[in-house]
Amino acid sequence: MAYPDKVLGDDEEVVRHLHPHWLTVFWPIVGFLVLVGAASFGAALVPDGTQQGLWRLVVVGAAVVLAVWLVGVPLLRWRTTHYVITTHRLLHRTGVLSRHGRDLGLSRITDVSYRQSLWDRVINSGTVTIETAGDGGPTVFTAIPDSDGVQQLLNQLVEEDADRRAQESAAYLGEYHSLDGQHPTEQF
Structure with missing residues (x-):
């Protein structure tokens, strides 16, 4: 079942949609x-x-x-617990009658780690811990299927997001300097 497009930005795509491990x-x-x-x-x-x-x-x-x-x-x-990884953020939604959610922008993630016990390794599950800039403590997601793969995917997406933001910033600065020294708001 696809995640609802109404919560996604215009240029945002779902990379992976997970529920807690089936066990x-x-x-x-x-x-x-x-x-x-x-x-x-x-x-x-x-x-x-x-x-x-x-x-x-x-x-x-x-x-x-x-x-x-x-x-x-x-x-x-x-069924109503969702871990959705997009090209811009990580979304966590849970709840049956009342809903709770949290969005972590990829640009705010500073560290992603995972932990697996012997049993978790056997069933390919684990705990993913995400450190973010400016928060009081880590965000911990338990019973994540393929937790090591999720950790690697998040690290890769964080790097890609940083590269994308750097390119957007460079493109903006290039436009700014091409206006013959005028500030973009001074054109009009």
């Missing part, structure tokens, strides 16, 4: 399978009688409520 929803899915099994077993244990249908509905209803809370909410959190 963040592993235990909720295992919980769902256990819940289905337990609800089926519980419904089968309801004794025969006039109230059997009602008690089976109670068991299924409780299983549905637990499934929404233990499975649905984590899946929605995973």
Whole structure:
């Protein structure tokens, strides 16, 4: 699913769009399978009688409520958490009902590092830490798929962004000097 173009600038393109690693929803899915099994077993244990249908509905209803809370909410959190790397910035959006977001301009990023435990290396996941100029502390993103690749991509984009800004600045200065010593606002 593509990231909405409405949040992107005119000359900005999405380079990579990530969600947290899929293993963040592993235990909720295992919980769902256990819940289905337990609800089926519980419904089968309801004794025969006039109230059997009602008690089976109670068991299924409780299983549905637990499934929404233990499975649905984590899946929605995973699906609505976005890490979007563009040609100009890094966007982080999260939230199901209320939304939270943070944008880090590539020009403000001073350092990008990643950390992987042995298990993270096995599943190709990790933690990406981003230091920015002017902030009080690092921005830490956990459960990032291909964290070492994301770290390398961000470092490359930061360098490309610095080169692009330097070229734009040089082009502006070239235009400024070509006006025969007049300041651009003095033309009119």
